[in-house]
Amino acid sequence: METPVSTAVSTPDARVTVRCTYREAMRAAIREAMHRDPRVFLMGEDVGRYGGSFAVSMGLLAEFGPERIRDTPLSESAFVGAGIGAALVGMRPIVEIMTVNFSLLALDQILNNAATLSHMSGGQFSVPLVIRMTTGAGRQLAAQHSHSLEGWYAHIPGLKVLTPATLEDARGMLWTALEDPDPVLIFENGVLYNMEGDLPDDAGPVEISHAAVRRHGDDLTLITYGGTLPKTLEAAERLAKEDIDCEVIDLRTLRPLDTDAIVTSVSRTTRAVVVDEGWRSGSISAEVSARIVEGAFYRLDSPVLRVCTAEVPIPYAKHLEDAALPQVETIMAAVRQSVASDG
Amino acid sequence: METPVSTAVSTPDARVTVRCTYREAMRAAIREAMHRDPRVFLMGEDVGRYGGSFAVSMGLLAEFGPERIRDTPLSESAFVGAGIGAALVGMRPIVEIMTVNFSLLALDQILNNAATLSHMSGGQFSVPLVIRMTTGAGRQLAAQHSHSLEGWYAHIPGLKVLTPATLEDARGMLWTALEDPDPVLIFENGVLYNMEGDLPDDAGPVEISHAAVRRHGDDLTLITYGGTLPKTLEAAERLAKEDIDCEVIDLRTLRPLDTDAIVTSVSRTTRAVVVDEGWRSGSISAEVSARIVEGAFYRLDSPVLRVCTAEVPIPYAKHLEDAALPQVETIMAAVRQSVASDG
Amino acid sequence: MSIPAQAPGQVAATSPVSKEHALELLRSMLRIRRFEERCVELYSEARIRGFLHLYIGEEAIAAGVMPALQSDDPIVSTYREHGHALARGIPMNAVMAEMFGKVQGCSHGRGGSMHLFDAATRFYGGSAIVGGGLPLAVGVGLGELMQQRHTVTASFFGDGAVAEGEFHECLNLAALWKLPVLFLCENNRYAMGTAIERALANVDVTAKAAAYNIAAEAVDGMDVLAVEDATRRAADAVRNDGPRLIEFHTYRYRAHSMYDPELYRSKEEVERWRDYDPLVTFPAQLRALGYLDDVSLTAIEHEIAVEIDAAIAYADAGTLEPVSDLTRFVYSETRPA
Amino acid sequence: MSIPAQAPGQVAATSPVSKEHALELLRSMLRIRRFEERCVELYSEARIRGFLHLYIGEEAIAAGVMPALQSDDPIVSTYREHGHALARGIPMNAVMAEMFGKVQGCSHGRGGSMHLFDAATRFYGGSAIVGGGLPLAVGVGLGELMQQRHTVTASFFGDGAVAEGEFHECLNLAALWKLPVLFLCENNRYAMGTAIERALANVDVTAKAAAYNIAAEAVDGMDVLAVEDATRRAADAVRNDGPRLIEFHTYRYRAHSMYDPELYRSKEEVERWRDYDPLVTFPAQLRALGYLDDVSLTAIEHEIAVEIDAAIAYADAGTLEPVSDLTRFVYSETRPA
Ligand SMILES: Cc1ncc(C[n+]2csc(CCOP(=O)(O)OP(=O)(O)O)c2C)c(N)n1
Ligand SMILES: Cc1ncc(C[n+]2csc(CCOP(=O)(O)OP(=O)(O)O)c2C)c(N)n1
């Protein structure tokens, strides 16, 4: 039995597609939002004249002007808080934190203000704010520039946490997030920006409450999100050649988690491996594992396994960084181990 | 089969004991450390003239003077960073962050500096720093003053995370933490400060690498730490009257987790319930569950269950706050559910 | 201007004041004072719980600031905000019910004393992280400006908040973007038990404002007329060309929260400040002007007592939210317009 | 003193300088410049990876500051720290090996360009969070003071860091506690693509220091003698009575990191600043003084080239740490003394 888990998977039909990168899809999403709603504006370090540290907002300053494409001083707490305040009084800010590594400086505003204001005020106020940030390792940026904390942020009630891993989601999640009355964090994994593919010409909003099955399979469920989706899909393809048929679930939204999609798939395949770029202990992969056990314990044929990032501040040297992160080979090894073990 | 998991449980022998509170035990630990090592000093908001916002450091300013009992301005990032720097060059600072709720303002220093410096420098430097903070809810302090984030901090490699839940541990963990070459976070649950009991006169350091069995039992393992230990023990006692014999494990240290102790106990009892004051999703209870599944899957007779805090910013109204937190009754209900279900 | 702890804060008639308005100001201060005095009793009866931070001694600020603002000017406050809330016009019933944890409370019983919110009066809380309201206020100001609303966002904070990084980031951002934010520092000389001299290398908050090119003024916060006058001038300036800061010199007579051993200051110091109590000096001034006599004062006191009694009755009669509603409001129930 | 972008930064002979010392300073600057020029090549060959922030244009600061400090004075730096590291005396071999990710690197290959560390020279990194080194430096200063070491902790940071809350908190704490910290602001007018005018409401960093009662001086950061002189005076002052701040006016000729489209400034502006290039003006001055001629310059260049070649060879020959050691150093291997 299988439930439809997402409307985000585009069906191969007669739609016109354009070739573009994840970065361009993101930029198109911002442009669309700016055109569609005058209350939307973009604010963050170097989003304007520099064009965005990952070039996502390149060209937007010229198109929309400095009132709506706001370069901020280096002051993460102030400008994230400013986004919260502006949202409170009716604007629809998109705040860009250059990378998740710097978001710690704004965490008080995110956790103690953005995530609590609706509840603390008894529902009188809401914070329709979108915070975008780049996340992840893999570019030899070492210990202070390689965090993957999206799963960690998913711990916080009051927030929604999105991790677009496909062009459709890069293109479509922002608008849905902006329509949401509550603060939404969008994590863009840095290794995805140059990912290229075909995107339907009329690609638009996607829903954000369901996980997506990115590959159907019967033997085991691989569960992942964000930057590790491509690696996981590759592992699944290579495992297919070994006659191990994996289902691949892209969580898409880390908060709230789509428990149904996970439990339904694992109940059918009876095995699960969670792939997560977060540090292992206390990562979202642990939560996924716990929910599988809570929801599908009696269907499981082997323990849920996890492929996570080693518990080290990410080292600079390439071979060590590679060894620290989930890789196609380590994913494959975990799958083989799961399939080999039996209750 | 059972391994000895802790040396922290005092054996009832002929030692002289003194009656004291958790707060006094903590204060005695600080005093001892100050006397024992001139490099130790205490720094934080209102630790001096005010006597500590929870009166832990009451009297210490008079005893040790303002050089070693340092009142800081409200500037969490600066004074936590100052502790890191002072530790780097040979001091042994104890930094008090008044409560975990304010620690978010210092999180960049904790995660990007304290936790990384040893690794980033290739082992040239270390940060022998102790950060103490009060954690937890239960006193109607509402959404911004009731966080229980110790499990969340346990995600960070490079840190150690301690949660003393007994008088022995309140008295003994600090010195061990100060002896540790790396940054150690000590979380003191606010509801414990007035807990009273008998402490051996000569109570001293305790090791911090093992969990402790606080109650032996055969039917199910209850796993908890910190502020929920008393509730969990009470639940176990009451369940004993229903002929359900629970083992109670006090994790004591949330990072690194004592997986062996957990897996050994659950392998024997075949059932586990994790009790955790953190918000459910992404809490340390998820990690415990995942590790049980990884290490004892084939011994489990029923799914690991969790009793956590509801996923809401803690409300002010007492009945709602009570409903949000783990309670003796909800723990008992989870245990009964686990015992009733069978594979 | 800076008020040394020793010098008496003279009530300067900085602006001519009508009898009617003067009595309104007195009434406003007295209402806050009496309200909080009753809160103390209710707290010791455990009918109010959690933290309770009293504003007693500082009433001249809230009472003087609010009339100088317009009804659509947003307010961002702290955890010591009963005075701000009442002077702003949040009904006393709703404030009291909030502290009783009732659904009829201005935050639905979820916030308590530290988190009073009210959409009707644009009162954006009640923030209990020191300095945490400043970024919010800057954002509110930004949002108002971008929507051309021509309001002034009033941001209250204490002397303790001045040392926090947020103060710096926010003053800079507000000045850089010329945001319509009025920064109102309530300098009561202490952050919990930490005297300002042990918290700030330079205790002159107005000097700090200069580092951001923000015009600032120090004002006797025990003088309600001076407060109102300064606020009116500053708010005008903000409406026209960006942020201003006022440092109000004031004093809290009570413990930081409900209990604290007050080891950090002497009884004499507290007594010295009693001479400047606005609820002593202002009535005296009004009597001298012939605006007030025993009869009229008693009438005001009576009115206030009646209001407080009613508020307690209202709060008492209020309902507790059903536990099944616990997770309401974590996420908003309606999509925004 | 403040250097407008237009006015030429004259090399002022603020202190009489010996030929030997002058040549040392030149050598130090040139060594940094040539080292980084080679790093650019190595980066395009992908032998150096990650982020690489060049100091080219700013060499006079590192070269002038370091001789004014003592060998046990701790240094806390940023991610743009090759110059600081080399001038401080971390062997070039170890710096290069670090950027090659080799065990022989000064951070064991774990840090890379942004995280150079060296216990022997008390070089406490290499911090890549803007402003994140400031609290650390304050703590180092505190630790030194409490251990009566009489050192000066030098804390480098950029103009961009000035807007961060940490700047404010740390200047206040250092001043309040009279900590022996020397704050060294390398104001190169940009934080990535953000010109200082678009980041700070008041661009005068020395004026900010005044808000904490910290004495401060603005110095021509393109003039190595002025840098050295000012640092020497400031370090003396710090050693005796607490923190000082120097704002060095300087310029970065290259992209922020290795690549950036540099849309945020004009080619003309960059060219204008070329006139003040310390590696143009200082040699010219030395030639005028008769300290330098083609022959001696060629000799210096040659020596440096040899050193760089050797460093590359050293780094190349270095070893990669075994993958099995991945989790080493997450926790310290030895208990502290
Ligand atoms: C960031 C943060 N740190 C610490 C606290 C604990 N705390 C609550 S109020 C207070 C003192 C604040 O003093 P001030 O800003 O002067 O305001 P006042 O209480 O005097 O009105 C402290 C330290 C807090 N709420 N937030
Ligand atoms: C807290 C933080 N925010 C953002 C960044 C990204 N970033 C790296 S360098 C930089 C500019 C810093 O400018 P400045 O302090 O002037 O130093 P410079 O690069 O000019 O030497 C930025 C925004 C960061 N590293 N840390």
Ligand SMILES: [Mg+2]
């Ligand atoms: Mg105060």
Ligand SMILES: [Mg+2]
């Ligand atoms: Mg700069």
